[in-house]
Amino acid sequence: xxxxxxxxxxxxxxxxxxxxxxxxxxxxxxxxxxxxxxxxxxxxxxxxxxxxxxxxxxxxxxxxxxxxxxxxxxxxxxxxxxxxxxxxxxxxxxxxxxxxxxxxxxxxxxxxxxxxxxxxxxxxxxxxxxxxxxxxxxxxxxxxxxxxxxxxxxxxxxxxxxxxxxxxxxxxxxxxxxxxxxxxxxxxxxxxxxxxxxxxxxx
Numbered sequence: 001x002x003x004x005x006x007x008x009x010x011x012x013x014x015x016x017x018x019x020x021x022x023x024x025x026x027x028x029x030x031x032x033x034x035x036x037x038x039x040x041x042x043x044x045x046x047x048x049x050x051x052x053x054x055x056x057x058x059x060x061x062x063x064x065x066x067x068x069x070x071x072x073x074x075x076x077x078x079x080x081x082x083x084x085x086x087x088x089x090x091x092x093x094x095x096x097x098x099x100x101x102x103x104x105x106x107x108x109x110x111x112x113x114x115x116x117x118x119x120x121x122x123x124x125x126x127x128x129x130x131x132x133x134x135x136x137x138x139x140x141x142x143x144x145x146x147x148x149x150x151x152x153x154x155x156x157x158x159x160x161x162x163x164x165x166x167x168x169x170x171x172x173x174x175x176x177x178x179x180x181x182x183x184x185x186x187x188x189x190x191x192x193x194x195x196x197x198x199x200x201x202x203x
Contacts, residue, residue: 002088002096007040008051015056020083022052024062025075025099026090036092059083065095067136075099076106094125098133102140113143126152 005028006014014022024045032042043051045062052060059082065071079086079100090096101119104110110119116137120127127133128148138145192200 001085002090002093002100004089004092004096005035005042006048006089007042009041011043011048011051012056014087015052015058019058019085019087021059021061021086022048023060023075023078023082023086023088024048024090025065025071025088025096027062027064065090065099067132069139072099072102072106072140076103079103093123097123097125098127102137105141113137113141113145116141117145121151124152126150 001019005026006022006024011022026045028042028045028048031044031047033039035042049060049062052058061078061082063071063074063078065075079088088096088100097120098116101110101116105116110116117128127137128145129150131147134145134147137143189200
């Protein structure tokens with residue numbers, strides 16, 4: 001599984017859910033009390049490792065990654081060697097999910113760049129609209145795909161990009177029973193029902 005930056009509380013949830021390891025492909029240098037406009041206790045990468053190891057008894061590792069073959073090789077090695085189940089995360093889930101898809105491609109569990117783009121769209125990530133990402137996927141898969149116009153509208157009324165704000169769930173207040181999120185995809189309903197909720201209220 002993959003996702004965005006974790007709070008201390010979410011590290012506990014991941015451990016309770018039975019995960020054995022956490023891999024961050026971003027080096028967060030500081031402990032923060034808010035992130036992307038959401039209040040919470042967001043640990044630095046070093047402190048995340050400490051929390052995971054010392055409090056919850058699970059493995060944790062962090063890397064500094066970029067859209068490069070070197071980073072992909074480093075992430076592939078980390079995924080191969082860390083105990084499973086494994087949770088991979090970055091800032092908002094965009095890059096972590098991309099690298100997991102590319103990992104699956106290197107293991108021949110995904111056969112083409114088209115599958116990478118389709119899987120991304122199913123999760124709300126429009127990789128084909130990002131020239132740097134398309135170039136990187138082409139280099140890894142030996143494809144010649146071209147950048148396409150956005151399939152998912154990524155710019156909201158106040159200028160937010162959807163993959164950073166719109167599709168990122170927010171815990172409401174101090175309650176673990178209420179979460180709010182933007183418009184959801186039909187492919188996300190089953191996951192929401194399985195992992196989170198019994199009820200969806202749509203305004």
